[in-house]
Amino acid sequence: xxxxxxxxxxxxxxxxxxxxxxxxxxxxxxxxxxxxxxxxxxxxxxxxxxxxxxxxxxxxxxxxxxxxxxxxxxxxxxxxxxxxxxxxxxxxxxxxxxxxxxxxxxxxxxxxxxxxxxxxxxxxxxxxxxxxxxxxxxxxxxxxxxxxxxxxxxxxxxxxxxxxxxxxxxxxxxxxxxxxxxxxxxxxxxxxxxxxxxxxxxxxxxxxxxxxxxxxxxxxxxxxxxxxxxxxxxxxxxxxxxxxxxxxxxxxxxxxxxxxxxxxxxxxxxxxxxxxxxxxxxxxxxxxxxxxxxxxxxxxxxxxxxxxxxxxxxxxxxxxxxxxxxxxxxxxxxxxxxxxxxxxxxxxxxxxxxxxxxxxxxxxxxxxxxxxxxxxxxxxxxxxxxxxxxxxxxxxxxxxxxxxxxxxxxxxxxxxxxxxxxxxxxxxxxxxxxxxxxxxxxxxxxxxxx
Numbered sequence: 001x002x003x004x005x006x007x008x009x010x011x012x013x014x015x016x017x018x019x020x021x022x023x024x025x026x027x028x029x030x031x032x033x034x035x036x037x038x039x040x041x042x043x044x045x046x047x048x049x050x051x052x053x054x055x056x057x058x059x060x061x062x063x064x065x066x067x068x069x070x071x072x073x074x075x076x077x078x079x080x081x082x083x084x085x086x087x088x089x090x091x092x093x094x095x096x097x098x099x100x101x102x103x104x105x106x107x108x109x110x111x112x113x114x115x116x117x118x119x120x121x122x123x124x125x126x127x128x129x130x131x132x133x134x135x136x137x138x139x140x141x142x143x144x145x146x147x148x149x150x151x152x153x154x155x156x157x158x159x160x161x162x163x164x165x166x167x168x169x170x171x172x173x174x175x176x177x178x179x180x181x182x183x184x185x186x187x188x189x190x191x192x193x194x195x196x197x198x199x200x201x202x203x204x205x206x207x208x209x210x211x212x213x214x215x216x217x218x219x220x221x222x223x224x225x226x227x228x229x230x231x232x233x234x235x236x237x238x239x240x241x242x243x244x245x246x247x248x249x250x251x252x253x254x255x256x257x258x259x260x261x262x263x264x265x266x267x268x269x270x271x272x273x274x275x276x277x278x279x280x281x282x283x284x285x286x287x288x289x290x291x292x293x294x295x296x297x298x299x300x301x302x303x304x305x306x307x308x309x310x311x312x313x314x315x316x317x318x319x320x321x322x323x324x325x326x327x328x329x330x331x332x333x334x335x336x337x338x339x340x341x342x343x344x345x346x347x348x349x350x351x352x353x354x355x356x357x358x359x360x361x362x363x364x365x366x367x368x369x370x371x372x373x374x375x376x377x378x379x380x381x382x383x384x385x386x387x388x389x390x391x392x393x394x395x396x397x398x399x400x401x402x403x404x405x406x407x408x409x410x411x412x413x414x415x416x417x418x419x420x421x422x423x424x425x426x427x428x429x430x431x432x433x434x435x436x437x438x439x440x441x442x443x444x445x446x447x448x449x450x
Contacts, residue, residue, distance in 0.1 A: 035434050072132070083120075123144045145191070153188075180229075180230060246294070248290045263278030276330070306379045313354075330342075341401065342398050361373035383422075389422060396412050
């Protein structure tokens with residue numbers, strides 16, 4: 001019937017016809033929800049994330065070492081970046097991608113998405129406040145971890161609501177889907193571990209910082225167990241089309257996962273040299289699986305993005321290999337944390353952030369009804385500055401921390417300011433895109449009421 005669509009409930013047809021305006025309202029509401037998640041993620045990226053990281057690095061450079069800088073401050077920066085920025089992006093896109101989430105003739109139930117946002121954002125802010133100011137941190141630390149876990153469980157519970165239309169062909173799960181599911185389960189595990197560690201620290205430690213040895217292993221879980229497989233999965237799903245590559249080799253992608261997750265487990269039990277070798281082998285397998293080392297077989301799809309888009313995507317995967325190689329080196333030769341720090345930075349900024357900066361402008365405008373980012377020049381500037389800052393940081397951190405040259409300490413603040421400029425440009429470009437989209441929606445609404 002014209003003007004109506006049939007909604008799907010609990011994997012079955014409800015037989016209830018839903019007015020079209022309710023579906024349009026649902027789409028608009030989830031677009032708003034997505035913008036709120038992305039907006040809060042950008043704020044975490046800029047303020048407690050990158051800005052605090054710059055402040056930390058300037059302090060470290062001035063002291064020519066970690067000195068008296070609190071580990072809790074450093075961990076507050078990392079938590080804001082991983083959970084506040086990347087985590088908010090993941091949850092926002094996840095809720096937006098549930099097109100059949102409990103909609104009926106009475107309308108859609110939007111409460112889970114907003115409840116999740118309030119709890120997730122509140123938990124991350126509480127963690128940052130506890131680590132930075134130490135105010136009642138023995139209470140705030142476990143409560144923040146509990147809020148983050150509860151928020152993710154709300155999201156996790158909503159995932160089964162994503163059903164296929166009855167006419168869709170039932171196909172076995174592709175490897176990109178398996179990869180994303182495994183990464184999502186690893187994220188849940190990481191949040192459980194975070195809660196357990198927060199309770200332990202709140203009861204027995206002198207400050208809210210996780211113990212160093214535990215934190216090193218926990219970061220492997222977050223980086224190589226959660227974020228990296230997530231990027232692998234979405235790369236296998238989107239990037240072959242965007243870059244004009246052949247479809248991924250499913251068996252090699254599976255091999256990469258079968259090397260990566262045992263590496264994460266080995267790191268958790270303290271077998272770091274073996275873990276780093278497994279992670280490197282897994283990364284190499286995935287590079288071959290997604291054909292990053294192969295030339296394009298058809299023209300890349302560059303609509304709405306800068307022409308350098310394919311170069312930066314390939315560069316991101318090069319950073320991943322650099323991070324894995326540095327990890328192998330660090331497991332054998334690191335003395336002062338410089339090689340480990342360079343490895344983590346190459347992974348989180350060189351690989352993860354470059355992929356977000358490259359894929360984000362290609363994908364996120366689609367959710368706002370546009371096919372292009374506000375400015376492709378700003379997109380290029382953000383990517384170029386991000387990679388320049390990452391190069392300066394990765395190279396100078398090894399030289400400075402490991403005592404190979406005092407001059408490298410003066411390079412570290414330059415790298416931090418360069419990366420801060422890059423993330424500011426990226427955030428500005430996305431915000432201008434969303435504002436343009438909102439103005440278009442307001443104009444359309446005004447025309448529709450005439």
